[in-house]
Amino acid sequence: MSGTYPASNSIGMELINCIELPVLVVDRDLTLVSFNPAAATLLSLTPSDCGRQLRSIRMLAGMQNLEELCEHVIAGGASRRVEVADGAGSRFSLSIGCYKTNQNIEGAVLTLTNVTGFHESLERALEEREYTKAVINTMSDPLVIVDRDFRVQSANQAFYALFQTSRDKSKGIYFYQLGGEDWDIPQLRRLLDANSLPNDHPESLECDHEFSAAGRRTLLLNARRLIRGSHASQLTLITIQDITERKGAMEALRESEEELRILDQVGATLASELDLKKLVQAVTDAGRELSQAEFGAFFYNDTDDAGEKYLLYTLSGVPMEAFRNFPMPRNTEVFAPTFNGERTVRVADIRQDPRYGKNSPHHGIPAGHLPVRSYLAVPVISRSGEVIGGLFFGHSRVGVFTERAERLIEGIAKQAAIAIDNARLFEAIRNQRSRAEESEKRFRAIVETTSGCVKLVAADGTLLHMNSVGLSMVGADSIEEIDGENVYELIAPEDRETYREFNERICRGERGSLEFDIVGLKGVRRHMETHAAPLQTADGPFVQLAVSLDITERQLAQQALRDANQVERRLSAIVESSVDAIISNDLNGIVMSWNPACEKMFGYSAEEMIGRSITAIVPPELQDDERKILETIGKGERIEHLETVRVTKSGERLDVSLTISPIRDETGRVIGAAKIARDITQEKKTEQALRMTERLASVGRLAATVAHEINNPLEAVTNLVYLAKSRADSKDVREYLDAIEEEMDRISHLTKQTLGFYRETRAPKAVRVGPMLDPLISVFGTRARNRGIEIRQEIRQDPEIYAVAGEIRQLIANLLSNSIDAVGSGGLIRIRLDATRLTGLCSPGILITVADSGPGIPPSVRPKLFEPFFTTKKDVGTGLGLWVCTNIVKRHHGTIRVKSSTAPGRSWTVFSVFLPSRHEPVNERLRQEA
């Protein structure tokens, strides 16, 4: 709503009506002439208000002197502006200007602008500024804002304090020039380079710098471009942190950690060393390294066997010769604190030390001695307080040894002391033990070399000890047999009482001698002469120490005779129980003895054969040979391992090996022959098989060299036959050609299965089986596909093995080929690789399994599977495939196994081959064979 008084339609008024700012117009006598709708709204004016005096209109608060201001303006004064509030929280800027027509001032125009928002934001800004200022000023880290030319714009108190300047003195000054140009740091200039400074990410810089006032400090400088308003005004905020102390603390921490680690390491090394000589060397070396000395020495006291102390030393960093010609260090003023275990001595330059050079004859370091300047000596003190020795380190430069080195060496000295204590203890125990062992050994040697029986017997007759001579006298095989037993039981019954009295007398402390008979454990009677003495034991009572001699030579001779009888009995027992046939016959060939093994081998009983001619078991064509044998034996000669043939009672022929010796009477005349016959039929068979194997192997090798050449003509002939078949009109010819194809199929099968891959690469090397599978499967793919067989491979793990690649390929090829033949048509073959650890033998390797869904292998056939020329495939089989496989597996020290099920509908066969990863002997063998 607007009002005009007097009503006016002027364009000016229309314009005012459109303005959103409240506008009021008054004439010279301050009568409201007009106002626009905005003013009507703000001041709740109605058109009737026009013509009213300004003062009668309810204006806003703070407009009390409005009339005065209007009059001032109307009187020709400058425009005025005052701020007023509406009482509802809004603030307005009231401007009063004069209202002119034709240069005459007609009245005044009052314009109200709402400035509430402006005021609020201004206040907020001021508030924030104060807050920020407070924060910045309370920050202890210096902080400065520079413009693009690096002139200081503003900074916080900490900054002014650091640079000893003030806001006024520093403003506009180049940052570099502050603080006596201490801050002209090249790194800082680079950091501040406006081009390199990112907007968002603060760039930090750590720099060490020498300041004229504060000395060397480490500063962390952080610079960040500030964006102000809509355009970048290129201000940069730099914060400066003095991290000298923090760095120092971290360095110290790292260093002490390092020290601990080193000490721990050295300690562990020393603790595990029990050899004193090695130990002190290790200590000296470790110390020299840690202290960064040029040379180090460890002088220490040791005690020799005679119990005398003497000074020993080890050196580090210089050869032993360098010291050989110098006397041992003495307790001079320099060395005393060390050798007396008083304290560590660390001197930057020993030649400048007041304690130095006081003693004759050298007055300081002898000529030719190592040029020591820096000197560090630490006593090594045992837990018992004894000074073991001292660690000495030197360097030709001055001031090498730091406080840290001192700490480390002191640490090592402590560790070394403990280790040396341990080593000495160990050595002492070892010496003691070896001395005890030696005296014991000496005693034993004496006792054992005596030809008599040496024994200790307790008063009650308990045997305490007996030497080996004694043991053999009483017929005991070991001391355990009689140790602790009562010796009286060994005495012949008639002498037992006498011996008991004798023993008791000796155990009362007397000496004495006695002759008596003993009956040993094996019942052997001996006549003994014993000389006894009392021996006091550690716990008090006497025991009898006796040396007894066997004086029964005649009895011994008799015993020997009895033994001989025993041998004879034993021999006959052996003959009876022997598995070899043992026969004796006279020179006419009449059998005199025939043991049970003969019965078993030849079928004739002893009753049947004794008294009969041996020719009964000789085949007719060899009768003459038997005569020759008897002639040879008759001449007293022996026949060994004669391989011949004998016939059993049932007529079966046996391969036997004969060993024949002449039998002589007491005068030495040959009276017959003793024969040992061994059935070697099985051995012979084995040998034949072996020979066959070898022959096959050589055939295989020969054929392998020509195999490749066979395939090409084979291909050509196959094609030609195929073409011939397609043009053959006669049924007969087609049949012939079919037959040719079949035969050729056999040839190609033979070459493939045995020779295809065999001996292709000869030297064994580290190979993986996995990569071999693809090419192999692609080779067999066509054959399998044509029969609707799927070949799946699964590589679970593929450990490296040491093998002849070609042979492994041949092995898998043969297994695959067999599986394809076994499956026939429509089925599945899986080949799987996995790593394995052979339990027990701990030999890791690869497990190759080839499984097929074929009809399975009947149990009756399984044992023969791996024999050469055994085949179930009458048409295409060579019988060599699996045999070749076994040989390859054997050469690689692996194993091959087969499992199969012939259950109808769910039959299967699995061949599993284990090949060890590494088997040195195998490698060696393979290499030699290659």
Next chain:
Amino acid sequence: MNRNRVGQMFSRSAREAQELFIVVVDDEKRIADTLAVILASKGYAAEPAYDGMSALEACRSRVPDLLISDEVMPRMNGIELGIAVKSEFPECRILLFSGRAATAETLAQTKSRGHHFELLEKPVHPVQLLERVEQLIGAPRSIHRSVGCRSQM
């Protein structure tokens, strides 16, 4: 598709465009020839070659659908030939055959360099070979017999 191949496509006769063309390579002339005759008898256009270079020429004179090559050949072996043909005629399928078992290993090495060729072992029966050829490039489209053989069997 390179410019060369485009040019060749335009120069092909309509009949040629229909036929499947096979180049058979073996340094044993008899093998190459017999195979070419066998393939031709089934309706493929087949051209025998006796070494790698002449095989490559044969391919350049007419873009092959399939190259059947022996592996062991003097000068350029089957694998080298396969790689050469494949680089010039990427659409051409390659089938190698070999009487030498070591080829499997050579192929494995070739595969590791990015060339995967199928390998048949000699002797391969023509029936099996034809089956494989048909699987690879399809049955002959024309019964018309195209004897590219230079020699008469």
